Amino acid sequence: MKKLNWINKGVFTLNTVFAFLLQISLLVPYIPVKSFPKTAIFSLATPVLILLNIAFLVYWIVKWKRHFLLSFIILLLGYGQVSSLYQFSGTKNVVSQSAIKVMTYNVRIFDLYKWLDREGVSEEIMDMIKEENPDILCLQEFHDSKEKEFKNYKYRFIKYKTKGTGQAIFSKFPIVKRGSLNFPNSQNNAIFIDILKDNDTVRVYNLHMQSFHINPQDEEISQENSSKLAKRMGAVFSKQQVQTDIFVSHKEQCPYKTITCGDLNNNQYSAIYKQIKGDDVDTFDEQGSGTGKTYYFKYFPFRIDFILVDETIEVMSHKNRYELLSDHYPIISQLKI
Numbered sequence: 385m386k387k388l389n390w391i392n393k394g395v396f397t398l399n400t401v402f403a404f405l406l407q408i409s410l411l412v413p414y415i416p417v418k419s420f421p422k423t424a425i426f427s428l429a430t431p432v433l434i435l436l437n438i439a440f441l442v443y444w445i446v447k448w449k450r451h452f453l454l455s456f457i458i459l460l461l462g463y464g465q466v467s468s469l470y471q472f473s474g475t476k477n478v479v480s481q482s483a484i485k486v487m488t489y490n491v492r493i494f495d496l497y498k499w500l501d502r503e504g505v506s507e508e509i510m511d512m513i514k515e516e517n518p519d520i521l522c523l524q525e526f527h528d529s530k531e532k533e534f535k536n537y538k539y540r541f542i543k544y545k546t547k548g549t550g551q552a553i554f555s556k557f558p559i560v561k562r563g564s565l566n567f568p569n570s571q572n573n574a575i576f577i578d579i580l581k582d583n584d585t586v587r588v589y590n591l592h593m594q595s596f597h598i599n600p601q602d603e604e605i606s607q608e609n610s611s612k613l614a615k616r617m618g619a620v621f622s623k624q625q626v627q628t629d630i631f632v633s634h635k636e637q638c639p640y641k642t643i644t645c646g647d648l649n650n651n652q653y654s655a656i657y658k659q660i661k662g663d664d665v666d667t668f669d670e671q672g673s674g675t676g677k678t679y680y681f682k683y684f685p686f687r688i689d690f691i692l693v694d695e696t697i698e699v700m701s702h703k704n705r706y707e708l709l710s711d712h713y714p715i716i717s718q719l720k721i
Contacts, residue, residue: 399440406433410462413658424621430653468652474673475701478718487518488645489714493527509709519556522590522645526552543575567627591646594623624656641694664692667717670699678713691717
């Protein structure tokens with residue numbers, strides 16, 4: 385191996401910095417949010433750090449330099465997390481009478497305030513839902529003006545946390561129990577229903593974790609306001625942790641298999657996701673393809689909406705739809721119980 389020239393020395397210095405940052409970000413899910421809330425910000429940067437380290441890995445391989453080992457070892461050690469960034473194969477559709485079709489979608493109150501600056505968005509959302517025709521439908525940021533449009537669902541549970549806005553679960557199966565976790569000091573919430581499917585009782589959770597109220601495309605990111613932004617985000621992570629503890633405590637008391645849907649407002653590299661997921665299966669990891677992005681952001685594919693199921697439930701398919709009708713994209717999965 386020849387010694388590095390000054391350009392490659394600079395590249396390796398950057399490689400070392402980003403490899404170190406990736407190592408920290410992969411450890412973040414194991415760091416208590418309560419103790420170090422601001423460190424959770426690293427989880428949002430994890431996808432970028434993974435891609436940068438892959439780029440460095442390729443660079444050194446092309447240069448035929450053993451320095452590729454730095455990023456290679458870190459990526460290998462975190463393979464379980466790294467692999468969730470992109471799935472190369474999966475099943476989008478299954479035709480099976482035994483499958484339960486589950487859909488989760490943050491509908492942003494059906495574009496009531498015309499964020500998309502065009503007409504007919506609400507009708508397009510309803511048309512999409514009717515086209516998919518899920519057996520179980522979990523909606524976040526539901527609006528009471530749309531209640532009458534779900535007549536084809538005999539069973540439902542809607543909980544409004546603020547005036548006219550809340551969460552809804554629609555089911556084609558009988559509901560034997562329903563409830564709300566009532567997150568304190570927050571407009572966000574988690575609700576649940578127990579459904580009867582043949583001889584099985586299954587619990588379905590619909591989560592909407594604390595929102596950041598930050599638009600990354602419009603929010604000014606500068607040295608001047610970065611500390612304020614970090615403080616705001618740290619406060620949100622702390623609230624999410626409180627909400628997660630409430631949810632996990634409730635779920636641990638459940639005697640049935642569970643399906644957990646919703647908008648976590650956090651990605652798959654976070655401590656929040658790790659705790660909520662527990663031993664469950666992420667349907668995207670099982671049958672997803674591509675990046676599986678669920679949040680509209682021009683510069684990077686964020687995956688913050690999930691369907692997580694009991695490990696005894698077979699994931700038959702996972703599908704993302706990318707019509708821009710909300711700031712989120714819906715996900716649909718077919719499950720065999």
